[in-house]
Amino acid sequence: MLSNAFLRRTPARIAAAMSFSTGTFSNSQPLNFRGGARLQPVDGTQKEEAFEPATGRVIATFTCSGAKEVDLAIQNAKQAFKIWSQKSGSERGRVLLEAARIIRERENEIAALETINNGKSIFEAKIDVYTSWQCLEYSAGLAGNLSGQHVQLPGGSFAYTRREPLGVCVGIGAWNYPFQIACWKSGPALACGNAMVFKPSPFTPLSVLLLAEIFAEAGVPPGLFNVVQGGASTGELLCKHPDVAKVSFTGSVPTGSKIMEMAAHGIKPITLELGGKSPLIIFSDCVLENAVKGAMMGNFLTQGEVCCNGTRVFVQREILDKFTEEVVKRTKKIKIGDPLLEDTRMGPLINGPHLQKVLGFIKKAKEEGVKVLCGGELYTPDDPKLKDGYFMTPCVLGNCRDDMTCVKEEIFGPVMSILPFDTEEEVLERANNTIYGLAGGVFTRDIQRAHRVVAGLQAGVCFINNYNMGPVELPFGGYKKSGFGRENGQVVVEYYSQLKTVCVEMGDVESVF
Numbered sequence: 001m002l003s004n005a006f007l008r009r010t011p012a013r014i015a016a017a018m019s020f021s022t023g024t025f026s027n028s029q030p031l032n033f034r035g036g037a038r039l040q041p042v043d044g045t046q047k048e049e050a051f052e053p054a055t056g057r058v059i060a061t062f063t064c065s066g067a068k069e070v071d072l073a074i075q076n077a078k079q080a081f082k083i084w085s086q087k088s089g090s091e092r093g094r095v096l097l098e099a100a101r102i103i104r105e106r107e108n109e110i111a112a113l114e115t116i117n118n119g120k121s122i123f124e125a126k127i128d129v130y131t132s133w134q135c136l137e138y139s140a141g142l143a144g145n146l147s148g149q150h151v152q153l154p155g156g157s158f159a160y161t162r163r164e165p166l167g168v169c170v171g172i173g174a175w176n177y178p179f180q181i182a183c184w185k186s187g188p189a190l191a192c193g194n195a196m197v198f199k200p201s202p203f204t205p206l207s208v209l210l211l212a213e214i215f216a217e218a219g220v221p222p223g224l225f226n227v228v229q230g231g232a233s234t235g236e237l238l239c240k241h242p243d244v245a246k247v248s249f250t251g252s253v254p255t256g257s258k259i260m261e262m263a264a265h266g267i268k269p270i271t272l273e274l275g276g277k278s279p280l281i282i283f284s285d286c287v288l289e290n291a292v293k294g295a296m297m298g299n300f301l302t303q304g305e306v307c308c309n310g311t312r313v314f315v316q317r318e319i320l321d322k323f324t325e326e327v328v329k330r331t332k333k334i335k336i337g338d339p340l341l342e343d344t345r346m347g348p349l350i351n352g353p354h355l356q357k358v359l360g361f362i363k364k365a366k367e368e369g370v371k372v373l374c375g376g377e378l379y380t381p382d383d384p385k386l387k388d389g390y391f392m393t394p395c396v397l398g399n400c401r402d403d404m405t406c407v408k409e410e411i412f413g414p415v416m417s418i419l420p421f422d423t424e425e426e427v428l429e430r431a432n433n434t435i436y437g438l439a440g441g442v443f444t445r446d447i448q449r450a451h452r453v454v455a456g457l458q459a460g461v462c463f464i465n466n467y468n469m470g471p472v473e474l475p476f477g478g479y480k481k482s483g484f485g486r487e488n489g490q491v492v493v494e495y496y497s498q499l500k501t502v503c504v505e506m507g508d509v510e511s512v513f
């Protein structure tokens with residue numbers, strides 16, 4: 001559940017956070033992290049720029065790491081792994097708890113940097129930081145509880161299992177939840193005794209450096225958590241490196257497919273957290289007010305740039321008009337603007353090309369016959385410093401059909417498609433008629449129907465009478481082309497460790513030869 005507790009604390013470094021305001025930040029520090037310190041990469045040719053989406057300003061330039069830098073980061077991680085993997089789970093847990101404490105202390109600063117680089121509202125960025133330190137706390141608990149099994153065999157012999165780390169894990173992140181994704185991968189990886197080399201999206205290279213510094217301050221061995229910067233070619237160097245034991249990837253389906261191919265050559269385990277086009281099913285017996293709120297939460301967080309969003313909103317025909325009227329009324333009221341202001345609820349999209357892509361989906365939807373019920377246009381806030389920002393108005397589409405592009409493809413922007421339905425059987429079949437399977441939701445007062453429908457949904461994460469909560473105690477991940485493996489929840493240890501079986505003979509060896 002989301003909680004407002006995180007908003008009430010007074011962090012020690014609040015002064016640093018308060019100095020951030022939109023249009024002022026400029027990065028001056030190295031953005032790679034290796035051996036416990038920030039540094040410039042030793043090689044790499046391609047330069048990248050990172051933007052502040054609210055203003056369109058360049059806020060950081062960096063060199064994409066080449067083969068030598070990637071290898072150095074992995075060798076550093078290998079050395080640190082030797083020390084870290086020998087510690088007990090409780091010892092590792094204590095370091096993770098300290099890291100979680102420092103994140104809480106620096107939460108305003110981290111949230112501000114996330115907002116500046118990603119564009120999401122500061123209100124939401126603080127929630128992301130909240131779920132990030134919660135993940136490290138939860139991972140600390142997992143570390144202390146790692147254990148194997150004892151199995152009795154005939155004649156007093158026995159066997160036991162050991163849960164062992166994998167080695168150097170690679171984390172590759174998307175740009176929509178940069179800090180949270182880095183925590184959701186590194187928390188369990190480090191808890192299980194692994195080292196990590198993390199590559200953020202080149203659109204959002206900044207906030208993961210704060211995490212690297214925090215891990216160092218908390219007491220991880222130098223080199224345990226490293227950051228390399230870059231795009232596809234740096235990512236490929238990481239995936240193909242023979243000393244990498246596992247790749248945990250968050251991003252699009254096409255890139256996930258490439259990661260899987262690369263991992264296949266090295267027979268490496270992977271976690272794939274990919275895209276979605278999730279169904280949200282609203283029956284006429286729902287509490288309408290809750291269903292409307294659920295649809296808003298399921299479509300407009302982080303400017304709609306959320307993997308598990310319920311963007312196909314199926315509404316039972318009896319309540320279609322009432323539901324649509326209410327959703328449109330609330331969507332028009334969403335406060336768009338400077339994302340660092342506390343009352344802003346929607347900031348700019350990540351960059352110009354992505355904004356154009358989202359607007360292109362709306363144009364195509366119109367050509368295919370939808371009715372734009374609100375939004376879907378470029379937006380220029382009154383504040384002159386935001387005139388070059390990547391803002392658009394959140395959009396609700398009516399008259400949608402299942403065969404339309406806007407209903408079939410992941411838009412990854414603030415665009416909700418409303419689709420009428422008549423029966424439970426019909427809607428379940430339509431909801432599952434997609435290549436994706438990340439999430440799904442149902443609103444109804446009928447408890448049996450609620451459980452029947454979610455049991456029938458082909459999706460890894462389902463919600464009944466709410467949408468888009470992400471408590472770290474619960475496993476998160478997809479079915480079908482939305483990927484496999486899970487983040488969070490107790491099951492996450494399966495994806496960052498391997499199981500060794502040890503047979504112990506208490507008698508003599510009986511040989512058949």
Ligand SMILES: NC(=O)c1ccc[n+]([C@@H]2O[C@H](COP(=O)([O-])OP(=O)(O)OC[C@H]3O[C@@H](n4cnc5c(N)ncnc54)[C@H](O)[C@@H]3O)[C@@H](O)[C@H]2O)c1
Pocket residue numbers: 172173174175176177199200201202230231232233234235236239250251252253254255256258259272273274275276306307308410412438477478482
């Ligand atoms: N399921 C989840 O938990 C989850 C969470 C957030 C985002 N996503 C998905 O992520 C997508 C948006 O993120 P994006 O645009 O950054 O995705 P993307 O696939 O373009 O990039 C993701 C990451 O992969 C890297 N990359 C790109 N090509 C690569 C290659 N050939 N080899 C190795 N690495 C490579 C990128 O540099 C980036 O760091 C959406 O589809 C969204 O649904 C999924």
Ligand SMILES: C[N+](C)(C)CCCC=O
Pocket residue numbers: 176177301305306307308468469470
């Ligand atoms: C925190 N949420 C809303 C569950 C989102 C998880 C990450 C998906 O992009």
